[in-house]
Amino acid sequence: QVQLQESGPGLVKPSETLSLTCTVSGGSISSYYWSWIRQPPGKGLEWIGYIHTSGSTNYNPSLKSRVTMSVDPSKNQFSLKVTSVTAADTAVYYCARQGGLGATSYWGQGTLVTVSS
């Protein structure tokens, strides 16, 4: 059974960079699309973007200028960076594996990132 686990700082200062890593266990990271999705407290889900293990990426246009994703197949990990964060970036961040088009079949447990000074 594939399992995903997010890791990274739970508190980030405004204007700084949010960095998270997702470690995949129970299966290879290769040949799949891996996404980041976030959920502000009490609100709905927002797709941030995905990366394929080939390195190709696709980001939500609303975040594209501030988002970078990378993948390290040797460690079975992929990562997210969001620059110039504000309070609006406060959310639970989920890493996930895409199944069919638009379907997210495996999710991490999520990690709360708070943007505050």
Added chain:
Amino acid sequence: QSALTQPPSASGSPGQSVTISCTGTSSDVGVYNYVSWYQQYPGKAPKLIIYEVSKRPSGVPDRFSGSKSGNTASLTVSGLQADDEADYYCSSYAGGNIYVVFGGGTKLTVL
């Protein structure tokens, strides 16, 4: 504002059926048969319960069913049970750079 429109709440009594709608546009729900539904309990990650409009992943009870007509997709939960009480989110593949859009979520209450 979410890209897909869902009612904020829905409710039903145990044993009854309830249907949750998800309205998109001709750029997402209306053109692609890639609508998914997720169930989310408080403090937990979402769980995929329907994909490609009406397909169920292994282990999801057949009490959950999905359909689509035009720009609106629907999730029907039949034979409501207490543990169906959760938030439900729809999503749709939107093609190209958008990739996937989500609904705002519907809180299902079992009376």
